[in-house]
Every structure is written in C-alpha cells, then in structure tokens.
Amino acid sequence: MKNKKMMSVLSLAILGSSLLAPSVLAAENEGGVYQSNGLVKFVPDTDKTNPVDPLEPEKPVKPIDPTDPENPDKPAETGTDGPLSIDFASSFDFGANKITSKDEIYYARAQRFNGYDNRPNYVQVTDKRGTNAGWVLKVKQDKQFESDSTVNKELTGAAVTLSDSKVNGLTVTERPKAFDVTLTPGEDQLIMSAAVGAGAGTWLDYWGDVEKMTEKDEDGKDVVVDVTKSVTLSVPGKTAKNAKEYRTSFTWSLSDVPATGETETVTP
Numbered sequence: 001m002k003n004k005k006m007m008s009v010l011s012l013a014i015l016g017s018s019l020l021a022p023s024v025l026a027a028e029n030e031g032g033v034y035q036s037n038g039l040v041k042f043v044p045d046t047d048k049t050n051p052v053d054p055l056e057p058e059k060p061v062k063p064i065d066p067t068d069p070e071n072p073d074k075p076a077e078t079g080t081d082g083p084l085s086i087d088f089a090s091s092f093d094f095g096a097n098k099i100t101s102k103d104e105i106y107y108a109r110a111q112r113f114n115g116y117d118n119r120p121n122y123v124q125v126t127d128k129r130g131t132n133a134g135w136v137l138k139v140k141q142d143k144q145f146e147s148d149s150t151v152n153k154e155l156t157g158a159a160v161t162l163s164d165s166k167v168n169g170l171t172v173t174e175r176p177k178a179f180d181v182t183l184t185p186g187e188d189q190l191i192m193s194a195a196v197g198a199g200a201g202t203w204l205d206y207w208g209d210v211e212k213m214t215e216k217d218e219d220g221k222d223v224v225v226d227v228t229k230s231v232t233l234s235v236p237g238k239t240a241k242n243a244k245e246y247r248t249s250f251t252w253s254l255s256d257v258p259a260t261g262e263t264e265t266v267t268p
Contacts, residue, residue: 044083045128051079051088054111054122054206057170062114066093067247075114080254083128084135087202089252090121092160094233095225096218101237108231110210118226122206123191125176125254127199134258135176135199137192140251141183145233147244155246157236159183164208164230167192171201177259178205185248193259207231 053059065076079087094106110118125137145155165178176194183189192205208230217223235241 042130044130046082048078048081049085049087049124049126049128049202051076051124052202052204053116054119054124054168054204057168057202057204061116061119063088063090064112064114065091066109066112067091073114079124082126083130084254084256085126085128086137086252086254087124087126089123089139089250090231091250092121092231092233095215098216099241099243103237104235106233106235107213107227107229108233110226110228118210120206120208120210120228121231122204123252124202124204125192125199126202127194128201129256130200132173132197132200133256134194134196136190136194136255136257136259137205138188138253138255139181139183139191140188140253141185142249142251144185145246145248147242147246149242149244152240152242155235155241156239158239159234161232161234162191162207162230163232165192166206166208167203168206169201169203171203173200174198176203176205183250188253191252196258198259 050060051063053061063076064073066072068074076088076091079085090108090111093109095109097104097106108121111121112118123137123139125135127135141160145158146153159182161180161182163180165180167175167178169175174195174197176192176199178192179190181189181191192203193199194203208228210226211229212224213227214222214224
C-alpha cells in the first residue's frame with residue numbers, strides 16, 4: 001500500500017511538470033520575434049590595378065622595360081585607369097644578333113622584374129565595372145622595325161608572332177579567350193576577348209614558358225639567357241640589315257564592346 005502511494009505521488013509530479021512546460025516556453029517568447037536585414041553595395045573601382053605574376057596572380061610584381069635606351073633596368077610604365085584597364089603589356093627584346101643572309105627566327109627575352117624570377121611575356125587586363133558586360137583587347141604593331149639609317153632603314157618582311165597563349169586569373173567566373181597571332185604592321189589584331197558574362201576581375205594572357213638558351217653575345221662569348229620561344233621575330237635572309245638597332249612600338253587597345261563566342265569557366 002505504501003508503494004502504491006509513492007508511485008501515485010511520483011506520477012502526479014511527472015504529470016505536473018509536463019503540464020507546466022508549455023507555459024514556461026510560452027513565457028520565454030512573450031517578448032515576440034523580430035527580423036533585421038543586412039546590406040552591402042559595390043561600386044566600380046576607377047583606381048589603377050598593379051601588375052601581378054602571370055603564373056601566380058595573387059603575387060604583385062614590378063616589371064622592367066628592357067627596351068628603354070637610357071635605362072634597361074627601369075620599371076615599366078604604369079597601366080591605364082580603371083574600371084576597365086590595361087594594367088601592363090610586355091615590351092619585346094629580341095637580343096643582339098649577327099647579320100646573316102639566312103632566314104632567322106629570334107626569341108624574345110623573358111619578362112624581367114625587380115627582385116623577382118623571370119616570367120613569360122604577357123598582357124594584363126582588369127574589369128572592375130561590375131557589369132559583366134564583356135570586352136575586347138587588340139594589339140597593333142605601329143610600324144615595321146626601323147633604324148635611324150637612310151639606307152636599309154626597314155626590316156622588310158620581318159614579322160612578330162605571339163603563340164601558345166595561356167589565360168590565368170583568380171576570379172571564379174567565365175574566363176576570356178586568348179588568340180595566337182602573327183602581327184601585320186599597321187593593323188589591329190585580336191589578342192583576348194570576353195563575352196557578356198565573362199572576364200570580370202584581373203586576367204593575364206601569357207605566351208609559352210621561360211626557357212634557358214645559350215647564345216653568343218656581341219663580343220662572341222657564350223651567354224645563358226632566359227627566353228620565351230612563343231614570342232618570335234622572323235627576319236628573311238634576303239632583307240638587308242645595317243649594324244644598328246631596329247625598333248618598333250605596339251599599341252594595345254581595350255574596348256567595352258563584348259565579344260561573341262564560347263567561354264569557359266575557371267575555378268582557381
């Protein structure tokens with residue numbers, strides 16, 4: 001009998017606690033429920049974008065312009081203002097070479113930097129408009145290679161070729177397309193393009209890889225140089241050459257006209 005009474009008291013205690021539980025929970029929520037919001041906005045960035053390593057684009061670099069006649073170790077000029085910008089484009093140094101009557105192909109020296117390993121020659125574009133509207137990059141060799149001579153002034157028939165184009169970038173989006181070209185002096189040629197929905201962020205188009213090559217310097221001594229064999233200058237043997245420097249320039253043009261064609265997605 002005593003056990004039955006104890007069980008009854010215990011049952012009532014459990015039942016009582018279960019009946020009270022909803023009331024306690026209701027009391028905890030009597031203050032109500034409120035919802036707040038979050039907001040962030042982005043605007044186009046008009047600042048310049050500094051050059052980065054074409055192989056490791058998370059690393060900033062300071063490129064050198066090897067064609068500067070006064071100081072071949074001078075840092076290259078800064079790029080254009082944003083939000084759609086050309087941040088950097090390599091200048092091409094094809095070295096000092098012996099005069100010959102044979103057809104020859106000369107390789108561009110690899111891109112040099114201040115305090116950094118040599119890299120393939122490259123061009124860098126940044127789109128910080130925030131519109132995903134696409135763009136097109138073209139290059140023009142402004143004129144044929146020329147010297148300051150009055151005789152044999154021009155390297156007739158010489159041609160610059162950019163091949164083995166590779167695209168690199170960090171943005172998780174559709175990547176632009178790059179194109180191999182042989183330049184014709186005075187003509188714009190398509191180098192890289194982004195269709196609508198592609199090309200946001202910073203993108204690099206680089207040509208080939210850096211290779212070591214042994215060649216003769218102006219004194220006839222063997223020297224080892226870093227070259228990019230995918231950037232070449234072909235010169236016909238029948239073209240007369242003076243013992244002079246021959247120079248040209250290249251104009252890189254970036255437009256906000258979207259490209260057409262397929263793109264592919266890149267995930268770093």
